[in-house]
Each structure stands twice: as C-alpha cells, then as structure tokens.
Amino acid sequence: MTRRTSKHPATADPVPVGGPRSRSARDPHLTREEILALLREAPGRIAGAASRVPAADLRTAPAPGVWSIVDILAHLRACADVWGDPISVILAEDRPTIRAVSPATRLRGTDYRDQSFDVSFRAFSDQRSDLIATLEPLSPETWDRSAIVTGAGAVLERTLHWYALGLAAHERSHVKQIVRLTGGG
Numbered sequence: 001m002t003r004r005t006s007k008h009p010a011t012a013d014p015v016p017v018g019g020p021r022s023r024s025a026r027d028p029h030l031t032r033e034e035i036l037a038l039l040r041e042a043p044g045r046i047a048g049a050a051s052r053v054p055a056a057d058l059r060t061a062p063a064p065g066v067w068s069i070v071d072i073l074a075h076l077r078a079c080a081d082v083w084g085d086p087i088s089v090i091l092a093e094d095r096p097t098i099r100a101v102s103p104a105t106r107l108r109g110t111d112y113r114d115q116s117f118d119v120s121f122r123a124f125s126d127q128r129s130d131l132i133a134t135l136e137p138l139s140p141e142t143w144d145r146s147a148i149v150t151g152a153g154a155v156l157e158r159t160l161h162w163y164a165l166g167l168a169a170h171e172r173s174h175v176k177q178i179v180r181l182t183g184g185g
Helices: 032-050 055-059 069-092 103-108 117-135 160-181
Strands: 097-099 146-150 156-159
Touching: 032 069, 032 117, 032 160, 055 069, 055 117, 069 103, 069 117, 069 146, 069 160, 156 160
Parallel strands: 097 146
Antiparallel strands: 146 156
C-alpha cells in the first residue's frame, strides 16, 4: 500500500527527477492495450498453471530458497497493492504527493503467505477485475496523470501509465515462473 503524504502547494512542488519509465530489455515500454492485455490474462494463466498441481503442493517450495506458488502469489498481491493503490490516488487527486512503499514491506504487513491458494487467488482475481474496470475506460490523457513520489531516494514524478506498466511487466515474469514450476511450457 502506498502511504500518502501531504500535497505540496503549487509553489513548493519538489523538482522531480526521472520521469516516464525508460525503455530497456527488462522493462519494455508497452502501450495501454498491451498493458491491459497482460493484466487481463495473468489470473487465467495462474489458475491454469495451478490446476495442474495438487493443492497441497502449491505451498511447497520446489527447492531451498525458491518461492512456492503460494509465495509468488502473495508477492504478486503485495505488488498489486503498492503499484495499484497509487493509480487510485492519481485518479482522485491532481498531482498528489505519495510515499513509495516496497512490495516486501507491504507483504510483511499482511497474511497473504498464510492464506490458502484458493483464498489468495480469489482476492487477487477480484482486485485485478477492479483494476481493469478502472483502467479500461480511461483516456490516453488520463493515463498521463501523475504523482510526485517520495521515499524511494530522489523525488520522482510517476504517471498512472508508469504504475500500470510496472505492474504488468513485473507480473509477467512471475506468471512465467509459476507456469514453469507447475510443469507448463
């Protein structure tokens, strides 16, 4: 969850550094349609992969130091919290100031790892449905709305597009990880 800080008066705004997420092999720039497609398909891919594994094995780590499928899903939920919550704040306020929170910090404050796969997956799917319903009707201009982000080193300005892209790109690698762990292709 992103912690909100007070909004700066227009004359006292910090000068953000950074800006739109850069293009790289690890984090390519995706269009709104590509982001929405990745966000839509993730729950189905996770459910399909998990259906190939006995429920008891979803909590079992395949090797020491490797996350179980339940652990990966818990991490994805924490990421959805810390990257999804700013989207709501950006939509509700004009250029708000928010404080970044890491997914690991968020995860430590939840019971996501203790939940059964089914309970956790249902919450993930519900959260995803809500996010897609929020993002789909937005105009390109709305995807460019931004927030000032503190608490992650330099003060940054991040757009709604940046948060949605970060969530989709990061999640894509973990969905592939779940598919591999369950014997999928």
